[in-house]
Amino acid sequence: MNSLTSYLAISSILFSLGIYGVITRKNAVAILMSVELILNASGLNFVAFNRFSGLGKNLLDGQVFTIFIIVLAAAEAAVALAIIINLYKNYDTVNVDEANTLKG
Amino acid sequence: MADFPFYLIASITIASAYWVVVSSRLIYSAIALLFTLFGIAGLYICLYADFLAASQVIVYVGGILVLIIFGVMLTSKISNVSFQHASRNQIAGSFFALGIFTLIFTVAMRTEWPEYELTSIKGTTEILGTMILTEYLLPFEAVSVLLLSALVGAAMLSRRGDS
Numbered sequence: 343m344n345s346l347t348s349y350l351a352i353s354s355i356l357f358s359l360g361i362y363g364v365i366t367r368k369n370a371v372a373i374l375m376s377v378e379l380i381l382n383a384s385g386l387n388f389v390a391f392n393r394f395s396g397l398g399k400n401l402l403d404g405q406v407f408t409i410f411i412i413v414l415a416a417a418e419a420a421v422a423l424a425i426i427i428n429l430y431k432n433y434d435t436v437n438v439d440e441a442n443t444l445k446g
Numbered sequence: 447m448a449d450f451p452f453y454l455i456a457s458i459t460i461a462s463a464y465w466v467v468v469s470s471r472l473i474y475s476a477i478a479l480l481f482t483l484f485g486i487a488g489l490y491i492c493l494y495a496d497f498l499a500a501s502q503v504i505v506y507v508g509g510i511l512v513l514i515i516f517g518v519m520l521t522s523k524i525s526n527v528s529f530q531h532a533s534r535n536q537i538a539g540s541f542f543a544l545g546i547f548t549l550i551f552t553v554a555m556r557t558e559w560p561e562y563e564l565t566s567i568k569g570t571t572e573i574l575g576t577m578i579l580t581e582y583l584l585p586f587e588a589v590s591v592l593l594l595s596a597l598v599g600a601a602m603l604s605r606r607g608d609s
Binding site: 346350354359362366367370374378385386392393395402405414418419428 | 464493
């Protein structure tokens with residue numbers, strides 16, 4: 343069953359696991375890992391659709407988009423970890439439910 | 447049995463992704479994320495995306511995962527129990543995630559996708575390089591400036607001392 347729908351099934355499972363992680367995790371680093379899962383699921387979708395539409399005609403737009411997703415994920419991980427380390431320095435915790443200074 | 451490697455890679459990817467989101471120790475989650483990222487690189491190879499598989503391994507496993515493990519190590523007190531952490535809202539989260547999965551899965555299964563048969567396949571690196579430097583030149587430059595500014599900003603945010 344090496345068809346488009348099997349890849350779509352895998353990426354939808356990865357996406358919903360990432361959503362589950364973002365909702366249930368307390369630790370900010372774990373939330374970042376779940377976001378990486380979501381980004382990977384979307385990249386897998388781009389490559390799968392490209393494989394079953396454009397690859398035979400040497401059009402690789404989906405793979406170019408996946409390269410951009412990887413670059414954005416790298417930038418996001420760097421900034422997010424800088425913020426998390428600052429949070430740990432100032433509040434001595436990385437649990438997002440304890441960082442509630444802005445809460446009214 | 448020709449599809450056996452595909453099923454193996456897919457099951458490794460999904461099982462380790464599940465372990466990423468349910469493991470009670472952060473460092474186990476990070477190690478499981480390693481297997482997930484390798485599995486996705488394997489799926490890219492199954493989809494004839496050779497350059498993307500290589501860059502996935504280099505950037506994600508060699509870069510982002512190392513950053514995440516640094517983040518785990520720097521923000522957890524290994525000596526006390528706060529290294530273990532709890533989840534919350536598990537019932538609501540699983541209902542929400544299951545709903546999203548059902549929605550996406552049924553839509554993906556019900557739609558009639560066009561099927562293309564591949565006649566000849568050549569390496570994607572040359573085509574990708576040409577596309578990035580001709581058709582996608584402006585987004586490429588924009589994303590490189592964004593990456594540079596994000597890394598400089600991250601270095602400025604996390605430096606020690608007065609700011």
